Amino acid sequence: MDGLRASLHPAALACDGVRGLTPYLPGKPIAELAREFGLAEGDIIKLASNENPLGIGARALTAARDALAECARYPDGAGFALKQAIAAHHDLAPECVTLGNGSNDVLDLVARAFLAPGVNAVYSEHAFAVYPIAVQAVGAEGRVAKARDYGHDLAAMRAQMDTATRVVFIANPNNPTGTWLRGGELEAFIADLPPGALVVVDEAYFEYVAEPDYSDSSRWLARYPHLIVTRTFSKAYGLAGLRVGYALSHPEVADLLNRVREPFNVNHVAQAAACAALEDRAHLQQGVTLNAAGMHTMRAGVRALGLGCIPSVGNFLCVDVGRDAGAVYQALLREGVIVRPVANYGLPNHLRVTIGLAEENRRFLDALSRACQR
Ligand SMILES: *Cc1c(COP(=O)(O)O)cnc(C)c1O
Numbered sequence: 001m002d003g004l005r006a007s008l009h010p011a012a013l014a015c016d017g018v019r020g021l022t023p024y025l026p027g028k029p030i031a032e033l034a035r036e037f038g039l040a041e042g043d044i045i046k047l048a049s050n051e052n053p054l055g056i057g058a059r060a061l062t063a064a065r066d067a068l069a070e071c072a073r074y075p076d077g078a079g080f081a082l083k084q085a086i087a088a089h090h091d092l093a094p095e096c097v098t099l100g101n102g103s104n105d106v107l108d109l110v111a112r113a114f115l116a117p118g119v120n121a122v123y124s125e126h127a128f129a130v131y132p133i134a135v136q137a138v139g140a141e142g143r144v145a146k147a148r149d150y151g152h153d154l155a156a157m158r159a160q161m162d163t164a165t166r167v168v169f170i171a172n173p174n175n176p177t178g179t180w181l182r183g184g185e186l187e188a189f190i191a192d193l194p195p196g197a198l199v200v201v202d203e204a205y206f207e208y209v210a211e212p213d214y215s216d217s218s219r220w221l222a223r224y225p226h227l228i229v230t231r232t233f234s235k236a237y238g239l240a241g242l243r244v245g246y247a248l249s250h251p252e253v254a255d256l257l258n259r260v261r262e263p264f265n266v267n268h269v270a271q272a273a274a275c276a277a278l279e280d281r282a283h284l285q286q287g288v289t290l291n292a293a294g295m296h297t298m299r300a301g302v303r304a305l306g307l308g309c310i311p312s313v314g315n316f317l318c319v320d321v322g323r324d325a326g327a328v329y330q331a332l333l334r335e336g337v338i339v340r341p342v343a344n345y346g347l348p349n350h351l352r353v354t355i356g357l358a359e360e361n362r363r364f365l366d367a368l369s370r371a372c373q374r
Contacts, residue, residue, distance in 0.1 A: 017117075017136035024129055028338050037334065044336040047354040047364055050175065050205075050316045052238035054290065054357075057283030060239065060273040067272035075268035082271045085278050086246055090218050095251035098258055101265045103204060103232040103245025107169070108134050109257045110200055110228060110247070114166045115140035122160045123169040124152045126177050126345050128202065131169040140166075150310045150318075150347075151179030154189045163196060171202040172217070173209060176342045176352040178312020183215025190217075190224050198253070200228045204245075205314040207236035207284060208291055214313070218248045225250040233270075235315060236287055237277045242270040291315045294355035301365035305372060316354045318342065321372060325351045331371035337364055 011019060027048025034041045056064070079099040087094040100106035111134035115121055120141035123131040135142040143165075145156040152170055161168065173180040190199050201217045218229045232245035244266050247257060266274075277283070298317050302309050308320040321328045329341045329351055340352040353364055 015137075015139055017139040021133060021136050022344070024133060025344055027340050028333070030338070033333060033336070033338055037336075039336050044338065045356065045360045045363060046338040047356045047360060048338045048340045048352075049240065050235055050314070050354045051240050052236060052287050052315075053294075053355070053360065054238060054283070054287050056238045056273070057277060057280045059280040059283070060237075060277040063276035064242070064269045064273040067269045071268060073268070075264050075266065075271055077263045079266055079271055082244075082266070082275050085275050086248075089278055090248060092218070092221065092248060093251065096221065096248050096254055098247040098249065098254045098261065099266045099271075100230075100245045100247065101262075101267075101270075102234060102243040103202065103230045103247075104130050105243075105265055106230050106245055106247040106257070107131070107200065107202070108137075109260055110167060110198070111135055111138050111140070112260045113256045114198060119164045119166045120162075121167040121169060122157050122165055124157060124174070126150055126174065126347060127152070127169065128171045128175050129345065135167075147177075149179070150177040152181055154181070154185060158189065158192070161194065161197060163194070165194070165197045168193070168197055168199045169202065170199065171204070172214075173205045173312070173314045175204065175314065176316070176340065176345050176347070176350075177310050177318055178314045178316060179310065180209065180211065180214060180313045182211075182213045183217075184213065186215065186217065187220060190220065190227055193226060195226075198226045198228060199224075200230060202230045204230070204232045204235055206231060207288055208315050209313045210292070211313055221248060221250065225252070228253060233274045233277055236284055237274070238283070238287065239270070239273055239277055242267075242273055244270040244274045290357070291355050294358065294361050297358070297361050298353065298355055298365070301361070302368075305365070305369055307368075307372065310350070316352055318347065318350045318352050319368070320350050321368075323349060325349055328368070328371045332364075332367050335367040335370070337367045339364070 083094040083097045117139035121135045122143045125147040132142045143160045145160045228249040234240035310318040
């Protein structure tokens with residue numbers, strides 16, 4: 001760039017951790033594919049970001065529209081009404097709740113409050129890509145534990161920990177693999193952590209899990225002051241575009257997270273919509289039921305093509321296409337089907353597909369069948 005002085009090399013000025021970062025790769029937006037391939041937006045399906053295929057619920061939409069009219073004012077920075085609603089939902093005190101601009105924001109708050117150069121955080125191979133970004137951005141060391149059967153190996157994670165470990169990130173279920181941990185093994189791990197470490201249990205897909213031995217770890221908060229549980233309105237609640245999520249923790253932890261929080265991090269429309277979404281149990285249930293049926297169809301369809309997949313309890317499936325997945329991804333794009341390549345998660349032969357509406361699932365399976373015959 002002409003304007004840059006010859007002596008200025010921005011990369012040399014960046015913090016070490018930031019220089020080593022690779023940016024988060026989101027699912028390709030529909031409008032972008034339409035532009036690139038000259039397709040009509042209406043002919044494209046996006047099964048790439050684990051969004052709710054039913055969309056926002058009617059009650060949340062009404063609340064959002066009403067809130068929009070009040071947008072000249074700053075939002076409630078303390079999020080009073082939403083915190084009350086979330087606290088009641090979990091039978092906890094509002095002091096245990098920290099609101100985030102998506103749960104991604106809350107993960108960042110944890111990193112900023114508890115991590116720094118000289119300490120480390122532990123997470124698993126194939127785990128959610130936001131953890132290394134949050135950790136390295138604040139100059140802390142990220143330690144990756146080997147996965148077992150694509151999922152978290154708690155013994156391997158424990159072995160990575162030392163006296164400088166401040167945070168352990170666990171996604172349960174994990175994205176992009178869909179693997180999950182049983183309540184018993186997870187609680188034993190939390191109970192056994194050394195006193196210097198906090199554990200974040202990221203339950204972004206909690207609402208979809210029906211396994212009898214899966215646990216709501218927020219119920220353990222009274223017992224473990226070093227536990228932080230994160231949830232989101234982006235997935236089952238259908239509010240991904242509004243950006244709202246939260247952490248549940250001991251009030252002292254919440255107090256620390258709130259010290260580094262942007263004062264107005266959750267906007268007014270998002271707060272109103274989230275309150276309404278939390279009350280709309282019918283919309284949530286409809287999405288969960290649709291997902292269970294769609295998961296069944298997708299798994300059977302993938303198997304019928306002679307392909308494997310990682311058993312998933314979320315609203316997505318990681319399909320092993322048995323070859324480098326890049327070409328299959330491209331072939332699906334040409335048919336207007338957007339899924340998620342996961343080579344950056346150490347899974348070069350897999351594609352992650354979100355469970356969609358029945359007709360979307362069928363379209364994906366048909367396109368996959370053609371793409372894999374090539
Ligand atoms: C989608 C997702 C999130 C949540 O993202 P938001 O910032 O709340 O939209 C968090 N953790 C995992 C594992 C996810 O897949």
